Amino acid sequence: MFRQGMAAAWRAEIVSGACSRGIRRKIREKISMENLLEIKHMRKAFDELEVLKDISLTVKKGEVVSVIGPSGSGKSTLLRCATLLEKMDGGSLFYLGETVCKPQQGDAGDSVYVSKKELKKFHRYFGLVFQNFNLFPHYSVLKNIADAPLRVAGIPKQEAQEHARELLSQLGLEDKADAYPCQLSGGQQQRVSIARALALRPEILFFDEPTSALDPELTGEVLKVIRQLAQEHMTMIIVTHEMNFAKEVSDRIIFMENGLIQEEGTPEELFHSSKERVQEFIGKLSDG
Amino acid sequence: MQFGTVLLQLSKGLVVSVEIFFLTLLFSLPLGLVVAFGRMSKNAVVRTVTKVYISIMRGTPLMLQLIVVYFGPYYLFHVRISAAYRFIAVIIGFAVNYAAYFAEIYRGGIESMPKGQYEAAQVLGYSKMQTFFRIILPQVVKRILPSVTNEIITLVKDTSLAFVIAVAEMFTVAKQIAAAETTVVPLMIAGVYYYVFNLAVALAMERIEKHYRYYEG
Numbered sequence: 001m002f003r004q005g006m007a008a009a010w011r012a013e014i015v016s017g018a019c020s021r022g023i024r025r026k027i028r029e030k031i032s033m034e035n036l037l038e039i040k041h042m043r044k045a046f047d048e049l050e051v052l053k054d055i056s057l058t059v060k061k062g063e064v065v066s067v068i069g070p071s072g073s074g075k076s077t078l079l080r081c082a083t084l085l086e087k088m089d090g091g092s093l094f095y096l097g098e099t100v101c102k103p104q105q106g107d108a109g110d111s112v113y114v115s116k117k118e119l120k121k122f123h124r125y126f127g128l129v130f131q132n133f134n135l136f137p138h139y140s141v142l143k144n145i146a147d148a149p150l151r152v153a154g155i156p157k158q159e160a161q162e163h164a165r166e167l168l169s170q171l172g173l174e175d176k177a178d179a180y181p182c183q184l185s186g187g188q189q190q191r192v193s194i195a196r197a198l199a200l201r202p203e204i205l206f207f208d209e210p211t212s213a214l215d216p217e218l219t220g221e222v223l224k225v226i227r228q229l230a231q232e233h234m235t236m237i238i239v240t241h242e243m244n245f246a247k248e249v250s251d252r253i254i255f256m257e258n259g260l261i262q263e264e265g266t267p268e269e270l271f272h273s274s275k276e277r278v279q280e281f282i283g284k285l286s287d288g
Numbered sequence: 289m290q291f292g293t294v295l296l297q298l299s300k301g302l303v304v305s306v307e308i309f310f311l312t313l314l315f316s317l318p319l320g321l322v323v324a325f326g327r328m329s330k331n332a333v334v335r336t337v338t339k340v341y342i343s344i345m346r347g348t349p350l351m352l353q354l355i356v357v358y359f360g361p362y363y364l365f366h367v368r369i370s371a372a373y374r375f376i377a378v379i380i381g382f383a384v385n386y387a388a389y390f391a392e393i394y395r396g397g398i399e400s401m402p403k404g405q406y407e408a409a410q411v412l413g414y415s416k417m418q419t420f421f422r423i424i425l426p427q428v429v430k431r432i433l434p435s436v437t438n439e440i441i442t443l444v445k446d447t448s449l450a451f452v453i454a455v456a457e458m459f460t461v462a463k464q465i466a467a468a469e470t471t472v473v474p475l476m477i478a479g480v481y482y483y484v485f486n487l488a489v490a491l492a493m494e495r496i497e498k499h500y501r502y503y504e505g
Contacts, residue, residue, distance in 0.1 A: 084410075085411065123410075123411065126411075130408065132404060134402075138427055148414065152413040152418075153413075181503070182503055196412070197412075200412065200413070
């Protein structure tokens with residue numbers, strides 16, 4: 001229910017339209033082999049400061065990837081470049097095989113972005129949940145969720161509102177539909193923010209420290225939602241400091257420091273890493 | 289002169305004052321938004337020209353600006369001024385002046401908006417226009433209401449400046465009667481009229497502010 005992407009619907013159409021079974025099977029195989037997100041040699045500097053030095057990352061459909069690391073390691077910048085809030089200086093970025101930007105020459109040269117018009121379509125593919133929710137305070141909870149599908153995706157009002165109510169009830173907030181964000185607790189606001197991102201049926205959901213602005217009591221309810229999404233195989237990239245949660249929910253964990261990926265692997269691999277720095281960092285966070 | 293006649297004449301003048309008031313708001317509120325955009329423009333030329341305009345409008349007396357607008361066309365372009373132009377000149381002068389004040393109020397409100405609102409809208413796929421008019425501007429309106437109320441109250445009293453180009457708004461009428469009848473009573477009555485006018489404005493603004501209390505932030 002959460003994760004039927006628009007691309008999935010498109011795929012289903014193409015697949016059913018193709019005439020022979022053989023072709024259908026080949027297309028299905030090709031699409032599932034495609035990487036949902038591909039980042040090659042991402043580089044980003046703000047004035048003199050190089051925040052991202054050389055980041056390469058691929059994410060397949062259904063994967064849950066956690067990104068951990070100390071402050072200033074570039075985790076947020078990585079998310080912001082992937083969601084087009086920032087333009088990366090070098091390297092390339094692909095969604096479902098389609099180019100967002102790539103260097104003119106080589107693999108790690110200066111990024112050249114596709115036209116503004118073409119960039120617009122990529123917003124359908126991802127959603128971003130912010131650390132401080134960024135809900136629209138002058139819209140009701142229902143409108144926060146249903147407005148973008150209506151205004152951006154052109155979905156009829158009735159359908160958008162029904163879908164919004166569905167999402168709210170799946171998140172346990174159906175009685176808050178007419179409330180305003182200022183009337184909700186932090187945990188509830190963050191859950192609405194997740195619903196707002198899901199309403200557009202993105203292929204991949206990014207989370208930028210979703211629980212960092214919440215007190216420990218409210219953190220649990222948000223993690224529960226993310227766990228639910230992981231169980232439904234929603235593709236997600238989660239920047240978090242919640243080590244135990246990351247361990248529990250991720251297929252892969254990435255440890256970043258100083259703009260580089262220092263270590264990458266399954267939770268078991270990472271928690272038993274031979275690298276001192278990784279052990280040190282995880283140790284500090286796990287102590288809580 | 290009978291008291292009733294005084295009231296009647298002052299009321300006719302009040303109608304003119306009210307006309308000036310509403311027409312000024314009608315033009316200066318949108319114009320102020322345009323000027324605010326100019327003030328925040330990425331283009332350095334546009335930005336500087338706008339800054340100079342705002343500086344002159346706020347730095348010189350409105351009375352003087354009215355005189356310039358009224359007599360300007362004759363002295364600059366040798367265009368003959370008709371009597372009807374007086375009222376138009378008043379509206380132009382007021383609107384252009386108040387637009388500068390509103391522009392700075394708008395700018396303050398817009399610049400105080402958290403970046404997160406823009407970013408959330410951008411990630412969701414809203415266009416720049418949609419973001420500004422549906423997400424940002426409604427929130428800006430709530431924030432700038434107290435400042436706008438201040439300006440509007442000032443405007444009520446500023447309407448009396450129209451006397452300088454002989455537009456018969458209420459204060460002019462009051463002065464004429466006071467001079468003719470050698471009594472200050474008409475001026476006192478004018479004062480009461482202004483106060484009542486302002487009371488109505490303050491009540492209206494309070495209603496609007498109350499409406500915006502449906503949400504916080």
